[in-house]
Amino acid sequence: MKKKNKAQRIALFETLLVFLLLGGGCALVLFWAAKSEDSELAHSIRKTVGISEPQQEVLEAEPEPAPVVVAPAEPEPVEAVVVVEPAPLPKITFKEIAAQRQLWPKSLNLKLAVRVPIRYNGQDFGFMEFPKGVSISVDGLSPGGEIFCRIDGNYLSLSVYETDFYGWFKETHGDRYDVQPVVVDMGSKATSRYRLGTEKGEAAFWAEMRIWCHQNYEAVTLNVEEERLVFYWLPKETAPIDYAVEAREIARQFLLKRAKYGGRENYAACEIRHPVTNELLGASSIFIPRL
Structure with a gap:
């Protein structure tokens, strides 16, 4: 009797186990059918059983990161270039x-x-x-x-x-x-109301020429010869004298003062001679084109 009951319990246990396995298998199949989206078999099972179609999860797109706004770098301060004006030339x-x-x-x-x-x-x-x-x-x-x-x-x-x-x-x-530009004042531009060739003009010219000779040489003897001037001078100082330079300056002053009184001469030669011995001490000439 006991062996018969034991066999019945084993058979009952086996039957329950089969039902559990079948139920679990069915549950797994139904769970698979409910979740599967791309299987025709799952779709047929859902239609037969009446399981609603699974809702597709819409993946929310991750928000794009906001663009990083980089503030422009502040320009480095530029040192002001000081331009030093050159000092004006004297x-x-x-x-x-x-x-x-x-x-x-x-x-x-x-x-x-x-x-x-x-x-x-x-x-x-x-x-x-x-x-x-x-x-x-x-x-x-x-x-x-x-x-x-x-x-x-x-x-x-x-x-x-x-x-x-x-x-x-x-x-x-x-x-x-x-x-600086020079304002040319050659002396010859000065004019006199007295003209050479007249008594007053000749007298005024010779008076001015003798005064100049006396002021510069303390001598006044100046003769006008056919080709040259002859100036008689005996300097008091013992320092060396360049008589040629002195003769050239006498000839120059002669021309400038003559031009003042209307003279047309532009060339003159001059000799400096000893007033006692008539010895030639020096000679030179000068040409002034503008006269």
Whole structure:
């Protein structure tokens, strides 16, 4: 009897186990059918059993990260560049240049061609002609704007504007000085109401010439000969004297003062002689084209 009951319990247990396995299998199949989205079999089971179609999960798109706004970098402060104006060059006049021999040029070039008749004592002695650009040797500068020079052995008095002096000075000393234009005052521009050829004109000219000779040489004996001037002078000082330079200055003053009274001479030669022995001490000449 006991063995029969035991067999019945085992059979019952086996039957329950089969039902559990079948129920679990069915549950798994139904769970699979309920969740599967891409299987035709699952779709048929859901339709047969009446299981609703699974809802597709809509994946929310992750929000795009907000763009990072990078603030523009502040420009680095630029140091202001201070432009230092160069100090103005000291101004210098032609008169000041004439007083400083170290500023004189040794040579210049003629800026304009010169072709002028040579006139002395009422006579014409041909022409003096120099081409433009010819080199001139500088002997000296006058405060009034004259340049004393030599061309081929001839002594001339030229206006500073007849040469390339200003171009030369700027190139040579332009980093040290600001040269000022000269207002040329050659003396010959002064005129007198008395004219040569008249009694008053001749007297006024000779009075002015003798006064100048006396003030500069303490002598007044100046003779006008056919081809030259003769000045008799015995200097009191014992210092060396360049008589040629002195003779050239006497001839220059003679021409300038003659021009003041209407004279047409532009060339003069002068000899300086001893007033007692008549010894020739020195001689020179000068040509002033503009007269």
